[in-house]
Amino acid sequence: MSISKILLYYRFTPIPDPTAVMLWQRDLCESLGLKGRIIVSPHGINGTVGGDIDACKRYIRKTRDYPGFHDMEFKWSEGGADDFPKLSVKARDEIVAFGAADELEVDADGVVGGGVHLAPEEVNELVDARGDDVVFFDGRNAREAEIGRFRNAVVPDVDTTHDFIAEIESGKYDELKDRPVVTYCTGGIRCEVLSSLMINRGFKEVYQLDGGIVRYGEKYGNSGLWEGSLYVFDKRMHMEFGEDHQRLGRCIHCGGATENFINCVNEDTCRKQVLVCEACAAETATSHCGRPGCVEVAAQLVAR
Ligand SMILES: [Zn+2]
Numbered sequence: 504m505s506i507s508k509i510l511l512y513y514r515f516t517p518i519p520d521p522t523a524v525m526l527w528q529r530d531l532c533e534s535l536g537l538k539g540r541i542i543v544s545p546h547g548i549n550g551t552v553g554g555d556i557d558a559c560k561r562y563i564r565k566t567r568d569y570p571g572f573h574d575m576e577f578k579w580s581e582g583g584a585d586d587f588p589k590l591s592v593k594a595r596d597e598i599v600a601f602g603a604a605d606e607l608e609v610d611a612d613g614v615v616g617g618g619v620h621l622a623p624e625e626v627n628e629l630v631d632a633r634g635d636d637v638v639f640f641d642g643r644n645a646r647e648a649e650i651g652r653f654r655n656a657v658v659p660d661v662d663t664t665h666d667f668i669a670e671i672e673s674g675k676y677d678e679l680k681d682r683p684v685v686t687y688c689t690g691g692i693r694c695e696v697l698s699s700l701m702i703n704r705g706f707k708e709v710y711q712l713d714g715g716i717v718r719y720g721e722k723y724g725n726s727g728l729w730e731g732s733l734y735v736f737d738k739r740m741h742m743e744f745g746e747d748h749q750r751l752g753r754c755i756h757c758g759g760a761t762e763n764f765i766n767c768v769n770e771d772t773c774r775k776q777v778l779v780c781e782a783c784a785a786e787t788a789t790s791h792c793g794r795p796g797c798v799e800v801a802a803q804l805v806a807r
């Protein structure tokens with residue numbers, strides 16, 4: 504039996520013809536039997552693909568042939584082609600949808616004017632040196648932070664990455680503009696963009712956690728400044744860095760500790776993902792998101 508793997512990667516670099524790169528990547532993945540998602544934009548590439556380990560190795564070699572991807576790092580993860588429904592390779596305006604395609608500037612070294620990259624140990628050194636003046640700024644959607652975040656982190660009120668610009672322009676965070684701000688996200692890609700948008704809007708001392716929460720958690724487990732579980736975008740939904748993790752998530756129905764996200768039972772009109780413990784999720788009456796219309800739909804389903 505052959506071994507399968509998943510590759511995760513991104514690279515910010517100017518791509519003059521994203522469509523050509525997209526077609527080349529699609530052919531390459533098809534020829535190697537890889538499945539997953541790849542987005543190519545004028546600013547770079549972002550992908551997650553899975554398949555046979557030898558096919559993955561060939562994919563890395565071939566992809567690095569493109570000059571801008573020559574030194575791209577690939578992160579290996581457990582899984583394979585079966586973890587994806589299909590192969591999707593798209594050319595878009597942005598590899599992360601902040602709605603900032605015209606503002607984001609990249610050159611051969613990556614994003615221009617982004618926050619200073621800090622390795623996990625450098626983040627801890629910064630906090631040791633500057634104490635409570637350091638602010639952790641969550642670069643993810645608010646939902647993700649419900650089950651885990653950095654100690655005392657600021658969690659912006661955003662449903663999607665698209666909401667960030669309005670949020671940081673709202674004035675709510677102006678008092679942070681003169682303080683050291685450490686942006687963080689799952690694997691680092693969102694902070695590449697977010698940190699540059701913050702600097703452009705007057706935040707003077709902005710850092711970004713290199714490799715994201717994933718790398719920090721691998722280094723410090725549950726004994727560093729990270730608290731709780733990490734929301735992940737695959738069927739696992741969340742992961743922990745060891746067994747003694749804090750439990751920050753609360754069931755919206757009973758208040759019990761949980762990391763269990765469910766899709767609201769009102770599938771036709773509600774796309775909300777909410778924290779509902781397994782016991783409450785097992786009952787139709789409590790498998791809704793709490794909004795009046797959805798409560799009603801759940802009640803109707805129970806009555807049926
Ligand atoms: Zn519950």
Ligand SMILES: [Zn+2]
Binds near residue numbers: 767768769791794797
């Ligand atoms: Zn709902």
